[in-house]
Amino acid sequence: MALVLTEEQTLLRDSARGLIGEKAPVAHMRKLRDDKDVTGFSRDLWRTFAEMGFCGLLIPEDHGGSNLGFVEAGVVMEEIGRTLMPSPFFSTAVLGASALSRGGSGAQRKEFLPKIADGSLIATLAVDEGAKHRPVKTRMQAVRSGNGFRLNGAKALVVDGHVADLLIVAARTSGAPGERDGLTLFLVNPKSRGVAIERTTMVDSHNAARIEFKDVDVTSDGVLGEVDQGGALLEGILNAGRATAAAEMLGIGEEAFTRTVTYLKERKQFGKLIGEFQALQHRAAHLYTEIEITRAAVLKALQALDADYGKAGFAVAVAKARAGTTTTLAVQEALQMHGGAGMTDAFDIGLFMKRARVCQELFGDANFHADALAQSKQY
Amino acid sequence: MTASIDTFRKETRAWLEANCPPEMRKPMTREDDTYWGGRNATYSSEPQKVWFERMRDKGWTVPHWPKEYGGGGLDGEEAKIVRQEMAAIGARLPLVSFGISMLGPALLKYGNDVQKKEHLPKIAAGLIRWCQGYSEPNAGSDLASLQTRADSDGDEFVITGQKIWTSYANYADWIFCLVRTDFQAKKHDGISFVLFDMASKGVSTKPILLISGKSPFCETFFDGVRVPKSNLVGTLNRGWDVAKYLLQHERAMISGMGERGGGRPLGQVAANAIGVDDKGRLDDSVLRGQIASFEVDEAALAAAAERAVDLAKAGQAHPAFSSAMKYYGTELNKRRHELLMSAGGIDALEWESSRSHEGHAARSWLRTKANSIEGGTSEVMLGIVAKRILDLPGA
Structure with a gap:
């Protein structure tokens, strides 16, 4: 497959860019932040996303979706990145849809997928527990109890956890933290007794929560996939999230870069446009090169997921690691080249830096993925 | 993916399997492992000769050149498949020459009929160096x-x-x-x-x-x-037009050095040289991280090289993009050899011994320092990107 967008994918990008550029420019995110909006996103816009078919990109047609692929989901994520739009697209249309499409029973798919596709249900994945993303070290316990399981533990960085209608929770049904086997995924209603949700306001003003589970009962109908064998299913969902998060980071990085190049052509010091200084030209050219190489790596990972979902791990690790380092460089250079203006809250560029920092940690930073690559190559 | 392309891949794989001698699937370690052709050319081994002659007769020393000039007449997609299938079995290039990588493309664009008929077939057949x-x-x-x-x-x-x-x-x-x-x-x-x-x-x-x-x-x-x-x-x-066009191809060739790499994956080379701990991890945790980061960048560059070809085919390539790739590819190759020297430690320091293949590691390391100078320095490449792609003032 050619490593470029098809005509249809380009059209999708243009329509996403048109909609998001008009309805959710950076000012949209800023207003939600300043108003201390209780949901932190716009339900109206989420309905529009559903009407345009974005919510069901990864959902089969017989469940109300358009059965497209990860390249298409990445295209939307990149545009979301450009304007820092807060949206349940990642939690619901990527993570929720992937989890249920790949791991759901017939009944589970029938119950939840149409609601994701029509925008009426917000789903998310609860996996992280400690300060760093270490899914294998999952401690949260699920012990057999009656006809089901009883869950105890705590999760952090649950994206959109404060507004979710469905939690997909990774817990340990056997084995010890650090072991690959023994994980199981559960579908948990956040209104269940024993679930305590704390919305976490973070540096990027996007939406996440910490969630405590205290003696939460889940029936066996709530098991997603196989008991004790959830590791591979979880890894697949995480890879879907990592590749699309990398696409969002690409959007963040390229927008920060574009704004910076524009600034270099406007700002004057010493009687010259600062873009005339070779010290800045070479740094901009270096950054351009890094971004273009990362763009190729991200598209490669998205295509790899579409081609063979279970074998995309290497390409996904490369993409998320590259997106992590490239976007970090992009926002740092953007801030430095904007000078004092970049330090002000009134100026948008700092918002890109804040969002990039969160995306870097989300589902594994560049170090995590470089380490995974080294492990997979046995060194 | 169309059926005919699938068939072409299968046929290519089968042909390479049947025709590429096993000796020509091993990483190159010596200078005379590369066959350059020319009036005074000699083969360093029989398999080298056989492999070259078979590829020449098929037109695959230059798969994408027209058949009338000794090429394989393949389109971009087919030529990519040949490269991929060759890479998959580690097949060496049968013929390396500046005629193929630099002059040929310039002659195809700027040469007159007489010049093309005179020179291109001799390049494809390795007759003139x-x-x-x-x-x-x-x-x-x-x-x-x-x-x-x-x-x-x-x-x-x-x-x-x-x-x-x-x-x-x-x-x-x-x-x-x-x-x-x-x-x-x-x-x-x-x-x-x-x-x-x-x-x-x-x-x-x-x-x-x-x-x-x-x-x-x-x-x-x-x-x-x-x-x-x-x-x-x-x-x-108007020779500058020809010169610049040729330089784009030269830069693409040089940037490919980082992508092709030096044979075996760096992590394994280091693991063999340094050893691993009880968890199977390289016994130098800082170097391990550096190598892993390098391999991330190497894989990303390979994707970018693939994308550059696909963009060109789709008519979406920026003509100055090869400068960005030349810059990145050469800097990456220098990084590779710094890491190889670090992994090799004391063994990589020998300069004259058969044990070290006459200082192969150290000489290669030093030689890569020229990568970011020859064919346009990294600074010149960055200047071109700043001016022609980013349109920065006064660049």
Whole structure:
């Protein structure tokens, strides 16, 4: 497959860019932040996303979706990145849809997928527990109890956890933290007794929560996939999230870069446009090169997921690691080249830096993925 | 993916499997593992000869050139499949030459019919070995200030001057050479692109010893060399257009060095040299991280190289993008060799011993330092990106 967008994918990008550029420019995110909006996103816009078919990109047609692929989901994520739009697209249309499409029973798919596709249900994945993303070290316990399981533990960085209608929770049904086997995924209603949700306001003003589970009962109908064998299913969902998060980071990085190049052509010091200084030209050219190489790596990972979902791990690790380092460089250079203006809250560029920092940690930073690559190559 | 492309891949795989000798699937370790062709060429082994002849007869020394010039007549997609399938079995290139990677593309675009018919088939068949006469002692990064002169004399040019960094000039049969044909015009507007035989009277060469030891580079001197005017490629005084076009291909070739790498994956090389701990991790945790980051970048660059070809096919490529790739690929290759030296430790320091293949690791490491100088320095590449892609003022 050619490593470029098809005509249809380009059209999708243009329509996403048109909609998001008009309805959710950076000012949209800023207003939600300043108003201390209780949901932190716009339900109206989420309905529009559903009407345009974005919510069901990864959902089969017989469940109300358009059965497209990860390249298409990445295209939307990149545009979301450009304007820092807060949206349940990642939690619901990527993570929720992937989890249920790949791991759901017939009944589970029938119950939840149409609601994701029509925008009426917000789903998310609860996996992280400690300060760093270490899914294998999952401690949260699920012990057999009656006809089901009883869950105890705590999760952090649950994206959109404060507004979710469905939690997909990774817990340990056997084995010890650090072991690959023994994980199981559960579908948990956040209104269940024993679930305590704390919305976490973070540096990027996007939406996440910490969630405590205290003696939460889940029936066996709530098991997603196989008991004790959830590791591979979880890894697949995480890879879907990592590749699309990398696409969002690409959007963040390229927008920060574009704004910076524009600034270099406007700002004057010493009687010259600062873009005339070779010290800045070479740094901009270096950054351009890094971004273009990362763009190729991200598209490669998205295509790899579409081609063979279970074998995309290497390409996904490369993409998320590259997106992590490239976007970090992009926002740092953007801030430095904007000078004092970049330090002000009134100026948008700092918002890109804040969002990039969160995306870097989300589902594994560049170090995590470089380490995974080294492990997979046995060194 | 269409059925015919699938079939082509299967046939290519089967043909390579049947025709590529096992010896030609091993990583190259010695200089004479590369076959350059030319009037005085010799094969270093029988499998090298067999592999070259089979590929030549199939037109696959230059798979994407037209068949009438000795190529395989493949389209972009098919040529990519041949490259991928060759890479999959570790097949060596059957023929490496500046005729293939540099002059050929320029002749296909700017050469007249007579020139194309005369030179391209001989390049494809490895009969003539070419060298590149670009840099001069006072024209390096500022190449357009070159001073080698070609004076008109009837049907001939008379060429006098000096080139430097002429790779393999001492082995080359012909040279493609930038000369000044107008000393009054602005520096870019008085340059012409000419071809001539290195056996011509008045040509002499002198090899240059580098920090890595013996090198393919030469100083090349022209003292009243007479060249027929029919050997001018393109328009008189418009040689800079040809030169720039050729440089894009040269940069693409050099950037590919990082992507192709030096054979075995770096992590495994290091694990063999240094050893691993009880968790199977490289027994130098900082180096392990550096290598892992390197391998991330290497994989990303490979994707970018693949995408560059696909963009070109889709007509969406920026003509200056090869400068970005040249910059990144060469810097990455330097990083690879720094890491190889670190992984090799004391063993990599030997300079003269058969155990070290006559200092292969150290000499390769030192040689890569030229990657970001030759074919346009990293700084020149960044300047081109700043000016032509980012459109920054005064760049």
